[in-house]
Amino acid sequence: MTTIASNLQQVHERIVTACTAAGRDPQSVRLLAVSKTFPAQALRAAHAAGQSAFGENYVQEAETKILALTDLRAQLEWHCIGPLQSNKTRVVAEHFDWVHSVDRLKIAQRLSDQRTPSLPPLQVCLQINVDGGANKSGVPPAEALELARAVAALPNLRLRGLMAIPEPAEGFDAQKQLFLRARAVYDELRDAGLALDTLSMGMSADLEAAIAAGSTMVRVGTAIFGAR
Ligand SMILES: *Cc1c(COP(=O)(O)O)cnc(C)c1O
Numbered sequence: 001m002t003t004i005a006s007n008l009q010q011v012h013e014r015i016v017t018a019c020t021a022a023g024r025d026p027q028s029v030r031l032l033a034v035s036k037t038f039p040a041q042a043l044r045a046a047h048a049a050g051q052s053a054f055g056e057n058y059v060q061e062a063e064t065k066i067l068a069l070t071d072l073r074a075q076l077e078w079h080c081i082g083p084l085q086s087n088k089t090r091v092v093a094e095h096f097d098w099v100h101s102v103d104r105l106k107i108a109q110r111l112s113d114q115r116t117p118s119l120p121p122l123q124v125c126l127q128i129n130v131d132g133g134a135n136k137s138g139v140p141p142a143e144a145l146e147l148a149r150a151v152a153a154l155p156n157l158r159l160r161g162l163m164a165i166p167e168p169a170e171g172f173d174a175q176k177q178l179f180l181r182a183r184a185v186y187d188e189l190r191d192a193g194l195a196l197d198t199l200s201m202g203m204s205a206d207l208e209a210a211i212a213a214g215s216t217m218v219r220v221g222t223a224i225f226g227a228r
Pocket of ligand 1: 034036057081082165203204205219220221222223
């Protein structure tokens, strides 16, 4: 077995253990393999081991890999998880299946306008700033509902849920508390009638706490591909 295959197996085991501890169905949590900085060959190895969803942060780097893996395109799902500037939206709209990092309407409008008409709608999560840091990306929780309603109304996009990247916290309980802030916003939006099914949170170091707080998609890089 390759290192990537055995790492993937260990991450799946962590997900199952965390779900069991939280009284959740392991099928309710998807694994997104975060492949930034790793070459297309590493993604091929992960795909051969059964992984199909990949997360990339840097649009230019991702485009190169997506093109290098054209032969697998129909079997792969590409997720953009990095901060998005206006001048990068076209590449995302033309090449990706998902984007997790939408935090303002202008970006969502551009993605909708630029989405290739022959493709299915771009699947969107809004990034929520649960720490309150003014210079961090993400929409403040108090503004999430208004943004979600506006994004949900755009053609060519499908709003699926929320993404959060809280600051690292010391210990399981402290991490879980931060993830629960994102969960609270997710519940608020669903209660307001938005049909959301995705709460993207949890990385290599804190996926257990994220699953305990209700994550439905963990984004794991280091634990699969190694240190960057
Ligand atoms: C890099 C990255 C990850 C993966 O982090 P690891 O600690 O390597 O698992 C997840 N989400 C985002 C947004 C990232 O930038």
